Amino acid sequence: MKFNTKTIHGNQKPDAAYGSVMQPIYQTSTYAQQSPGDHKGYAYSRSANPTRHALEQSLASIENGAFGMAFASGMAAIDAVMKLLKPGDEVITTNDIYGGSFRLFTKVYEGYGITFHFVDMSDIKNIETQITNNTKMIWMESPTNPMMNIFDIQAVAKLANQNNILLAVDNTFATPYLQNPLDLGAHIVMHSATKYLGGHSDLVMGALIVNEKTLAERLYFIQNASGAICGPQDAFLALRGIKTLHVRMERHCHNGRAIAHYLKNHSKVEKVYWPGFEDHPSHHIAKRQMKDFGGMLSFSTYGDSTEDALKVIKNLKIFTLAESLGGVESLAGHPATMTHAAIPKKDRLKIGLTDSLIRLSVGIEDVDDLIEDLEQALE
Numbered sequence: 098m099k100f101n102t103k104t105i106h107g108n109q110k111p112d113a114a115y116g117s118v119m120q121p122i123y124q125t126s127t128y129a130q131q132s133p134g135d136h137k138g139y140a141y142s143r144s145a146n147p148t149r150h151a152l153e154q155s156l157a158s159i160e161n162g163a164f165g166m167a168f169a170s171g172m173a174a175i176d177a178v179m180k181l182l183k184p185g186d187e188v189i190t191t192n193d194i195y196g197g198s199f200r201l202f203t204k205v206y207e208g209y210g211i212t213f214h215f216v217d218m219s220d221i222k223n224i225e226t227q228i229t230n231n232t233k234m235i236w237m238e239s240p241t242n243p244m245m246n247i248f249d250i251q252a253v254a255k256l257a258n259q260n261n262i263l264l265a266v267d268n269t270f271a272t273p274y275l276q277n278p279l280d281l282g283a284h285i286v287m288h289s290a291t292k293y294l295g296g297h298s299d300l301v302m303g304a305l306i307v308n309e310k311t312l313a314e315r316l317y318f319i320q321n322a323s324g325a326i327c328g329p330q331d332a333f334l335a336l337r338g339i340k341t342l343h344v345r346m347e348r349h350c351h352n353g354r355a356i357a358h359y360l361k362n363h364s365k366v367e368k369v370y371w372p373g374f375e376d377h378p379s380h381h382i383a384k385r386q387m388k389d390f391g392g393m394l395s396f397s398t399y400g401d402s403t404e405d406a407l408k409v410i411k412n413l414k415i416f417t418l419a420e421s422l423g424g425v426e427s428l429a430g431h432p433a434t435m436t437h438a439a440i441p442k443k444d445r446l447k448i449g450l451t452d453s454l455i456r457l458s459v460g461i462e463d464v465d466d467l468i469e470d471l472e473q474a475l476e
């Protein structure tokens with residue numbers, strides 16, 4: 098089955114009870130049993146719920162995995178992965194990682210005796226030199242937020258497998274439409290389904306997808322033991338969102354490409370970060386591991402001025418100033434004061450994150466309107 102069919106039919110069957118084509122919302126905490134333990138596969142909704150189960154099956158299908166798990170948020174999904182570790186274990190991760198992951202790693206899990214090494218993954222040697230006998234996991238993102246760096250998932254997977262290290266990939270930005278980390282050798286794929294999978298800015302949810310049965314069993318155990326599951330209503334919305342993922346992504350990519358080129362030729366724009374440009378430092382990797390280049394991009398105006406960036410953002414009429422990404426509507430954000438405010442300025446500048454940087458989540462509106470909006474705002 099091809100991807101554009103999997104989003105709609107992958108691992109999905111009409112509901113067994115009445116043939117309902119859309120998965121019903123099983124808004125229940127518990128299930129009647131004939132005698133203790135004799136039930137229809139569902140005993141209690143923390144452990145399993147039919148609506149969530151249908152979603153988890155869909156998630157597995159679209160990421161080419163065998164097992165899917167849905168969580169209350171992207172952070173809850175990452176938290177479940179971190180619970181695979183023990184005090185003394187070490188993790189190697191991306192230096193321009195999602196701010197919430199950085200916070201969870203440094204403010205929660207370092208307190209439990211786990212060490213995190215933040216490295217520039219554009220050079221595989223930077224990972225190699227950090228590997229010790231205690232290295233149990235590599236956690237990576239590609240493309241990264243908001244600098245749109247691209248790292249070679251296949252090369253990192255090879256290194257991880259040679260050293261018996263788990264590789265987990267946060268695939269939120271790329272989505273399974275653009276890239277499938279399990280196919281590239283990763284062991285765990287994570288999504289903030291809040292973003293492109295849900296796609297309509299109406300839910301908060303996380304997902305994990307894996308291939309290996311023993312790993313799946315450990316994660317299912319954690320999901321049930323810790324209990325950070327998503328509710329059936331949100332599972333329904335995510336299932337509904339996934340059904341149009343491929344059509345939405347086509348338009349996100351189309352609009353993203355047009356806006357990236359428009360901004361690149363604008364006299365007031367200093368730099369545009371978008372992996373589709375041939376002069377992007379890792380364009381060749383993006384071309385190989387992604388199907389297209391997505392709808393996320395960042396750009397900076399001349400000078401390192403928060404004031405200038407905010408002026409542009411405030412003038413935008415169609416792009417909404419907001420956190421988050423991946424919805425049908427276009428959003429603009431100012432990483433230095435919003436998503437990345439917790440990172441000291443000197444560390445931000447090291448990765449090129451200036452005060453004038455603006456991040457766009459390009460939606461699926463008419464691209465002419467979006468360009469006109471940027472034109473008047475930059476003016």
Ligand SMILES: *Cc1c(COP(=O)(O)O)cnc(C)c1O
Pocket residue numbers: 170171172173195197198238242267269270288289290291292301302303
């Ligand atoms: C949003 C996001 C997360 C966290 O997901 P939530 O659903 O907000 O908890 C993790 N990684 C990336 C790349 C994200 O964009």
